[in-house]
Amino acid sequence: MTTVRTALVIGGGIAGPVTAMALRRAGIEATVHEAYPPAADGGVTLTLAPNGLAALRCVDAEQAVRGVGLPMRRTVVTDGRGGRIGAFPHVAVEPVTLGLWRDDLARVLRERAQAQGVRIGYDKRLVDAEQSHDGVLARFADGSTATADVLIGADGIRSRVRTLIDPQAPEPQVLPLLNLGGAARYAVPDADPEAMYFVFGSRAFFGYWVQPDGRTAWFANVPDRQPVSYAEANQIPRQQWLRRLRAVFADDVPARQVLAHTDPEDLVAIGSIESMPPVPRWHAGRMVLVGDAVHAPSPSSGQGASLAVESAVQLSRCLRDFPEVPAAFAAYERLRRARVEKVVRRGRQTTSTKTAGPIATRMMRIMMPLALRTFLNPERTLGPEQRYRIDWETTVATELAGRPSRVDR
Known part of the structure; x- marks a missing residue:
């Protein structure tokens, strides 16, 4: 049984509200502190992969998010003349990938969090934090402060919490x-x-x-x-x-x-x-990172939002299951690091293909049919990523011990 009763979540984008909802389900009262005013999210497109949508079930937000997204069941690749290079179905798994707008996703997640009792404060830019043996005090740019048992940095790729945890942390x-x-x-x-x-x-x-x-x-x-x-x-x-x-x-x-x-x-x-390159320190004392603050992949991965949702849920399970904060944070990193860093590497490789010139594009047209049947087959390349499932009811200790659970399938 956890000794953590309260949490400060820094960042109200995607990872922040999901973290707060998952913490509440784990019996921990969480308050979200967002640096920007309401409706400050950018109107850009993104995709939410099947594994991300499945993770949202753990916080009763999947259906709400489906309501603002479009199901994407296949990808068509063409050249600039309109000629088809290739087409392939997405991984045969439910739920299917959604295409949606980032501001819609963030808005729906905040609405779901507030409906579940999560308090969200806006214009609360974190500037510093002080740790003690039993808690964290956060200081905000407006002069206000807040305290809790733990502080969770869900504050994006330019995370202030990341630099508080490790002043030598790498930059994006x-x-x-x-x-x-x-x-x-x-x-x-x-x-x-x-x-x-x-x-x-x-x-x-x-x-x-x-x-x-x-x-x-x-x-x-x-x-x-x-x-x-x-x-x-x-x-x-x-x-x-x-x-x-x-x-x-x-x-x-x-x-x-x-x-x-x-x-x-x-x-x-x-x-x-x-x-984000690999981040050496995910946590220190009573502070920990989640989402893009610790593992932001290139948008080309198609997994940024989904990995953030997964990590939010997994961190909450660890805080639920371990009585001591250091053990919970260590278990969380052990659950997540290898998976997220593999996706980040794949995202960089995918991004490099977008700089292909005319000659490479012509070669792609020739090779694509064979590639899609072999090393670029969606089931082979993306299946393990997208079939990842979190079993909320299974204890983290059981999962880490390697015993059968839906998480590993």
Whole structure:
């Protein structure tokens, strides 16, 4: 039985609300402290994989999230001329992958958390924390403080909690691709409503899916070796970004048509793609990391949100099952590190394919049919990731001892 009764969760994006809900189910009162005001999430697309949706069942949030997402059952890969390179079904597992908007996902998770009794405070930017033998005191930029038995950093890839745990912690690794996205007031003709489309254009990578409301959700990855932060990207006028994208994709279909029907106010500039290298210290004393703060993969992995949800649930199980905080945190790291670092590595490899030039794209057209039957077969490459399931009722000690449980299947 745990001795932890209260927790401060820093960050109200995706990992934060799920952590708070899972902690409450474990008998721990959790309060979320979010640095930004309500509705500050970016309107970008993401996918939630089957393993992430399954983990949301543990906190009674799966159905709510399904209500704001679109089922994605297959992927179609084309070149910039509209020629099909390949198509493949997604892993044959339920629930299926969802395509959705990040702000919708974050909003629904916060609503579910509040409905379950979780308190969420906004404009609460953490600046420091002090640990004692029996608790943590958090200090916020507005001068307020809060105390609890443990403090959990769910504060994203530029985590303040990560630097408090380890001032020498690594910084995010910048990858040579810009990430932009948006929504076009245009539906790509004859698009499969349950398919994700990946376009290897002449100069950049473009992804999209068509929504029931007649819009096309899209994202673009443009090679650029000059690192651009989120803040820097948003200092550039959206109209300027849109002009650049229209030039980059001028020879590619349907990217040029989608961008022609995108208004500046519907474009979001994220900046350079980033991922986290291995983080040496996941926890210290009564502070611990979860989600992108400790294992942010490239968006190309398709697993960022799902891994965050999984870790939120697994951390809560560990705090439930171990009476001492150090043992709980150690068990949590043991459960998660190998899995998440493997996904981060795969995400980097996938991102590198998006810088493929015209010659590589032609070779891809030739090799794709064979690759999809062998080393790129979705069941082989993604099946183990997406079939991962958390059994809330199984004790963590049993799981770590290697005894049969649904978690390992």
